[in-house]
Amino acid sequence: MRPRVMRQVELLEKVLAYDPNADEDLLNRAYVFSMKAHGSQKRASGDPYFSHPVEVAGILAGMKLDATAIATGLLHDTLEDTVATPDEIERNFGSHVLRLVDGVTKLSRIELQSDRTRQAENFRKLLLAMSNDIRVLLVKLADRLHNMRTLHFIKDPEKRRRIAKETMEIYAPLADRIGMQELKEELEDLAFAELNFDARASIMARLEQLRSEGGSMVDRIIDRLKRTMAEHGIDAWVSGREKRPYSIWEKMQRKNIAFEQLSDIMAFRIVVKDVPTCYHALGIVHQTWPSVPGRFKDYISTPKQNGYSAVHTTVIGPENKRIEIQIQTQEMHDIAELGVAAHWQYKQNGKGAPEAEARQYRWLRELLEILEQTADPEEFLEHTKLNMFQDQVFCFTPKGDLIALPRDATVVDFAYAVHSDVGDTAVGAKVNGRVVPLRSVLRNGDQVEILRSKVPAPNPTWLNFVKSGRAKSCINRFIRQQQRGQYLELGKAILTKAFREHDATVSERALEPAVKVLKLRNADDVYVAVGEGNVTARQVVHIVFPGQKEEEAERLPITPRPPRHSEQGTSGGIPIRGLIPGMAMHFAGCCHPLPGDRIVGIVTTGKGVTIHTIDCDVLEQFAEQPERWLDLAWDAPAEGEKAHGHVGRVAMILNNETGALSAVTTVIAKHKGNITNLKITNRTPDFFEMFVDIEVRDVKHLSNIIAALRATPAISSVERAKG
Template identity: 85%
Template sequence: MMRPRIMRQVELVEKVLAYDPDADEDLLNRAYVFSMKAHGTQKRASGDPYFSHPVEVAGILAGMKLDSTAIATGLLHDTLEDTVATSTEIEKNFGKDVLRLVDGVTKLSRIELQSDRTRQAENFRKLLLAMSNDIRVLLVKLADRLHNMRTLHFIGTPDKRKRIAKETMEIYVPLADRIGMQDLKEELEDLAFAELNGDARASIISRLEQLRNEGGKLVDRIADRLKRTFAEQGVEAWVSGREKRPFSIWEKMQRKNIAFEQLSDIMAFRVVVKDLASCYHALGVVHQTWPSVPGRFKDYISTPKQNGYRSLHTTVIGPENKRIEIQIRTQEMHDISELGVAAHWQYKHNGKEAPEAEARQYRWLRELLEILEQASDPEEFLEHTKLNMFQDQVFCFSPKGDLIALPRDATVVDFAYAVHSDIGDTAVGAKVNGRVVPLRTTLRNGDQVEILRSKVPAPNPTWLNFVKSGRAKSCINRFIRQQQRGQYSELGKAILVKAFREHDAAVSEKALDPAVKVLKLRNAEDVYVGVGDGNITARQVLNIVFPGNRESEADKAPPLPRLHKPSSGKAGSGIPIRGLIPGMAMHFAGCCHPLPGDRIVGIVTTGKGVTIHTIDCDALEQFAEQPERWLDLAWDSPSEAEKSQGHVGRISLVINNEPGALSALTTIIAKHKGNITNLKITNRTTDFFEMFVDIEVRDVKHLTNIIAALRATASISSVERAKG
């Protein structure tokens, strides 16, 4: 096979000078020669000289129009790790800036950690710290990953290829998205998709080819028609069109659960106009000429994405009766959509970027750094940052009109933590669009949110069950850890005071010094916490502080018995169920309370019979790997006598804390012939009660009617069928 030609030194320099006439040619030439000599005869998995990789990375960076320092870093980024070159040599030959960037980009494989996932999390953590000082670190790293993905097929081990592709999807794709580098993000996605699901990608490419053959040069024809229409209406515009990439098509098919044939907007057209006013003029021309598709218009100019992306998006039934997506923007917006933060970096260094635009662009990075400070370990950090980077966004406003971007399905608590961690910690209530709502309320685009606060910080651990943002989760976890640490410290100190008393000694920091050293802890406080949470026993501490002493009576005491939670299932009913083995014991699960009319399955447990769950019960996940325990069940047609039997359904409610609210609840249930068998208030605030109510009903339709009636009641904020 013919080897690709390595870009020559003069070609690289000319490519940089084409967009930056003031580039440091001497720096680029020296970096090129140094890297070539340092990598010497090293080879890549493809058999190419290793030096081809840093040259390709430098070429990608030149395509982003970065400065000479970044290009030199691309040429040198692997010299510290993969060659005998030293930091001193890099600094001496190329200066402190280049050394700092090379250090930031250098892979961290020298760190020996326990698992691939932990290593991945720790590397990502260190990458984030490095790029927080200079965003060019991330740009070089992304260029490095892009070239490695382009040559991924040369790696002989399938497991290694899959691991690299998965890491690309989980870390580098969302990072590229967050800094607005759309084309680079889409290429990384598609290259990873080829490895992770090659058959699906090949199938989509085949279908696209088939469409091209049927429609001829359809994209070109539609682009020409758009150009003519704009020209006729006096709009000066540059128009280009393209098909969406295979992964983008596949993702939409998965997200919307539709077949390829049902996709009607696989073509996207970019319209670049001269100024901001022309964007809205062009949009008017489009909507005046072709019917728009309802719900498909987005104005990212007035409310930019968090990565700085600005554009107008609309979908219309366009020329040749084809459904097409049209994106309208200025040249500057287009540069930023193509190059993301690289373009921001250029505008900033040319003195064109406003301070508020820069602040908005880097806000996400500051948020990730806060999560980094609060995470207890690398894996928790990785999980929370993935939460922050992956999810679609909803835009809400503070009472002062500040725009806050949040993940989809974010709640009031997520909003509070997005404004400031102190506001989240002290939140006790909220007003959305002037109306008092519970903290678990899900926010929608355009909501104006005011947080009601207390003087004392007291995040509720139950908030973890409904918050969506990584920032909120990490702040709540941090508070819980601090609170638990204080409790463990007090308990541990009390245990040690009692243990030391039996040796006629007093507990003090000085007395615990030997234990601190032997157990390799930071201070006496860590000893108290370790004893309090059970990781260290009082006997261990005593043996270190008083070597050779006898066991105390307390140490001889048997451990406390472990408590077991009783089963929540109840006795079976006379309603016939198809699929059960005659005579087999059965009971309904207390987690989902199945009712006649629900789709149901049975889980067989030796010695207990069959537990019946609804098909969407969360508890079924734990049995996913045990198909032999599943029974396919269905409700049989009941007799008239059996129809009158009661079954318990559970609902969860949030009701206003006001006179008559509870009375209204019970009256409505009674009016609809339901019978309350149990009621439990789970959370109580000055404004709301959250509760579970068990209601005896005939079937799922009966319960649904009761829920509908409750939702129409002013004193009831929300009501859902409970699943847990």
Template identity: 65%
Template sequence: MLRQLELVERVKSYDPDVDEDALNRAYVFVTNAHGHQRRASGDPYYSHPIEVAGILTELKLDEATILTALLHDIVEDTDTPVSKIEELFGGHVARLVDGVTKLSQLELKSERSKQAENFRKLFMAMSQDIRVLLVKLADRLHNMRTLRFISSEEKRRRIAKETMEIYVPLAERIGLHRFKEELEDLSFKELNPDARDSILTRLGFLKEKGEDLTQRIIDRLNRDMAEAGLEAWVSGRIKTPFSIWGKMQKRNVAFEQLSDIMAFRIVVKSVPDAYQALGILHSRYPVVPGRFKDYISTPKPNGYKSLHTGLIGPEQHRIEVQIRTREMHEFAELGVAAHWSYKEGVPNTDGRQYRWVRELLDILDHASDPEEFLEHTKLEMFQDQVFCFTPRGEIIALPRGACPVDFAYAVHSDLGDTCVGAKVNGRVVPLRYQLQNGDQVEVMNSRAQTPSPDWEKFCVTGKARARIRRFIRQKKKSEYMELGREVLHRKFKEEGLEATEKGLAGVLGKFRLDGVDDLYAEVGSGNLTGREVMLAVFPGLKEEIRKQKTEPLEKLKPKPQAKHHRANGIPIDGLIPGMAVHYAQCCHPLRGDRIVGIVNTGKGVTVHTIDCETLEAFQDMPERWIDLSWSDDPEGASDMQMGRLHLVVANEPGGLGNLSTVIGKHGGNISNLKFTNRKPDFFEMLVDVEVRDAKHLVDIIAALRATPAVSTVERQRG
């Protein structure tokens, strides 16, 4: 553990003007506050914050950050309030300490919920001051260094997994490469000790066998630079066990098959020198295809700049070389911490490396709960990246597997919400197209467009998924409210009553709801029935209204002269399928069909045709039936619906072609086709056709029956 004088001297070594009195007071304060508390290792608890402060002095961080490191566990683990820290060390330090402090007093349902809530608070705090994250990473690094003292193997593995999933990507995002590698290795040691030990053993064997191979390659590269008249500094090292293991897993090869386990770095004076050094290497050694990356012209999102290349280098060894200037090297080592050294005062940055923080805040705004935020945060951080360009040349970094919708949301949330199509490299592509490195993406949008629930199936960024889920939640609630309002008013009207806002507001307490809109939403989602609400508003009716025992099928079956449209049913046009209403997959109802709804608790209403056989299962549950209808002039009448046909088609050349031609000529569109039976003479199949309404499907059926290749065609009902 660092002694008081030693810590102060460390800070003074790079900041002679530091407030020594503040550091001394904080050191004494933390030792007194933690008193006789002990860590799992048996050391005094105050040794932990002191060591965290020591780690941050290695990054030459400012006085406020060092004070925060010393005090970061005070609020959580002692009875010291934040106000006391503000009184002794100022409001700035108090805010930083509060940002790092966990929500230890918050009672949550599960350990995962607690973890999620902690990260939610951490991201909110670090958006105000990135130094909160620097302290948090140093805190986690020291905890990982002492992880072996925790007796519970399950707890050690949970902490290591959390470190790998959250803290390692965070360290990478802010450019703290040193922290990232050590956190990876310490987590790897706990999660897969056998693999790590095996790699270390093999590395030890190679080191003995190769002796001074690394130094010989460094000397050769130095000579290469000197012979070309370029001043440069060359260093080299063996890659970390986790990095080597990751390459083995990614390439699915054994250790012996890896040849690029050595990494070398060439530091030069200027950017032109960096490209000159690259030219020297490429002219003298064979280049490994696909291993060159220019992060100077296209920096990483965290601001990292360097040239990377793979070579068959000196002595025919495959090596990786990084070329950068001194300023780039300093940033590569310290990352965002380089902007917060004592000399800088105010961070000197254009903000590009903080874009991901703003995106995480956007996710935070749209996530429904902390656990969803944690899920989307992992999606946002823990993936390889592809770099794409806007039509104006702006670089957008996305996770591998991202689609144009992810790109649209990365550019701007409104652009994502209204996205209708995309062009990649000038060519129109589907919205589910997976973007590749270097793609130029042009997003087409329309103000009439809204996010589609289907987008969530192929979007991969946390921001996009959070926005889509938020829209679905809001749209579902509004549709539940609309449907529930209709159900309640019609139920009251059936009994000659009126559902007034005042009457409904009077029973909110009984159902533990906050407003009348919430009551409508509960009825629309099926969590409450109209009858339950009516009897709550008019409790005196309970004895008068006898229990309904009507036969729903008999009541709702069409009369011989019945029209397709039922004016007394609740209209469902305008409601988005998949939200409050769902079209049954057993009968595929179409606009113009006689329809009825079955309420599913918590999921809204499933729409069936009145003659659907599935309805027999709900014969004894009249409370779940709702009479539905199509509107006379629905807004969504132009939307296509899916009807299913069962066909038997002759097995002859051109048979399927004739089938698709007839459907296309009559305005239909085949969305799916499945063969259910194959025989030498005939094919039996199910065909899903997009049509406007039931009449449109009837017209297509009539045209198919007139086609010689089609033996039989019927609308599929099951």
């Protein structure tokens, strides 16, 4: 039986129920226009296509949006899927509705295709359209929700999977970012059903078993919570909800725990009149039932970045069940349900708090900054995904300002979250008054003071540990600028020499023909292209002096490339099982394999076998070439044969104090290690960061040395380096 299309009068009644002053004429005209435009078009389900925009409008009405947004929902597919033109939309509904419809039309082309650059470019359009009017995103999310609800009608399994993956990667995180928790969870769960049907079925079976065992337990707990609040004079609305299957699965995977260990499969919400009553209710809950240590979170004093506020606690509650309780005001509850749509309602009613709105849109401003700083569309897409997906940690500036960061964020992430200039000039930091390395991971509640230099100098090695998209994009931008300057100087020197061979002087005017032919912007771009090696000086000379014979053109100096240190040679006789007899062998310098490591060999024509540890990141490059892999293992040396020395590499952060380096060398020597190389990679007034290559017998020998180094007061941190 096919679902009935919502009638015009039903949609109107739904809107007027929460907005009696809604523009009825606009809604009626949009309904009729969309119905006529889509005509006899059909969906994959066989339903009239017009049922889709009407359902989208119904979802938007459920968010209690204004008539303009709902009219946009009715019209959102007319420009793309019908013969309707922008002029018609503007003539019938005004320029504002046209801008919204046009914005949604552009967003509808975001697809996960093999051409990731196109997807990334469309994602940029999404961001820009959102920044102009957030209702564009709300309409698109409603559109995606209805498409996901009807996804099973699409016959092509590859297409269903692509749409589900796109929903999980882009639309669900966006819904989360604007605080629309219910919508986000439904999108995730619908995508989960397509991407991992068996896992979802397993969770559903466990939930069904839980319901059958508990019977009306939820109702009994709600009743008990209501009575407890009433006994203490608190007027409260209490509800209970069951966690969705995907949320359960994701938490089980993230925390590596079993279904039975989850404490918040059932969560109960207590809604009270104001903030003081929230804390009063919390006190009553904790007086009545024992709380579970470490399970209290106060999102009222430190709201989430998407605007969510509440007090969370877990108690051994009624019927001796472990339950999560969330305590909120009515406004907090509305924002938890509808996110930015609720912010918009409160703003319309004159109740919106400027600071709440600032928090709500800060993430959007940060993504716009990343857009400005990132040249590569794919890089932009990855950085924005980083910003959308990660959980948060809250830290404070010395003035008490709150900074929200991704989980496992470092001091450098904090510096860039304050301002890009602060990040670029960071040379050290104090966390809670104690000097720490810049790579230090921050925890909730840390107070961070950034120590700065006068000259911007981000370190490229920071990219190895920063977590936020903003920090990565700022560091990459600085590196690109530095590289461009170096390439420009090199290119200018090469072209100056080449022009001198022809008794000419290189200048902007002289390079105008090359700028035009090579389709570059200016002379600096020509210098950079030559410096990078993308264009040769010979080519530029031939463009500028077209009559020059090739044999008379200058011979370009060849700039030697720095030697690659990806491999180190070894002498024969090292006992490894699985090698091809007579084939040359090298140990990879990226992972420095040692006896005791699990190892594999990669065969390279003309080089022999390069040996890597089984967890080396470089091996990903050969995943599609199984014919090049050799399964190897260390063999014990023959009786009486002396074990060969092998080089292991450690990464170390050393306090910048007298005798620190001496302490390091002493510890290594005492444990029979031999330092073969030492390289300082970063130096600040407080710390040295360095790599130390140590000749050892095997993994156990290196582990003993690392343990001894960790016990040395002069050393802040030490670990085996791979990469």
